Amino acid sequence: MAAPNESLLVHNVFFALHDASPAARRQLLAACEKYLTKHPGIVYFACGVLAEELNREVNDREFDVALHIVFANQSAHDQYQDAPTHHQFIEENRANWKKVRVFDSSCCK
Secondary structure, three states, X not given: OOOOOOOEEEEEEXXXXXXXXXXXHHHHHHXXXXXXXXXXXXXXXXEEEOOOOOOOOOOOOOOOEEEEEEEOOHHHHHHHHXXXXXXXXXXXXXXXXXXXXXXXXXXXX
């Protein structure tokens, strides 16, 4: 758990896929669940697909799959980045990634 003066680290990743079929989306979601859920310091984990029904002018729709992880602190995030299972996830899935955007932010508790 984070020390009282440390902020949570929110790690959001948005994947645009070459093959954005429902099967390809399910495959990436399964890989997220398999490789990215069991890292020390994860406070919250979720992944999902673009909500097709939400199509307002302000909605960014340039992704197919979204990954959301909240870490207890930046140290937990940094360890996750170097973890073998994180690297395995990347190697097994990157061929179908057209574009990946990462948004990291600190967050008060």
